[in-house]
Amino acid sequence: MNKQSSPRPPDIAERRSLWQPPSERGVISTEGRQWLEENADAIKAWNDYVEQHGLPLAKYRQF
Numbered sequence: 001m002n003k004q005s006s007p008r009p010p011d012i013a014e015r016r017s018l019w020q021p022p023s024e025r026g027v028i029s030t031e032g033r034q035w036l037e038e039n040a041d042a043i044k045a046w047n048d049y050v051e052q053h054g055l056p057l058a059k060y061r062q063f
Helices: 012-018 030-038 040-053
Strands: none
Touching: 030 040
16 A cells, blocks of 8 residues: 655644735745836725725625
């Protein structure tokens, strides 16, 4: 019989880090970081809009 060992489950700190955005985990590529920088104003404007008005089409969400 060939017994395979299963990978160990992540500890608490590792699990918490998985919930961070990729850019905060250092997993984002150079191109991705550049795209975020170039589009920072648009992203901020969208976030501000959602804060003021809520999500568009939110009434259709089923969760």
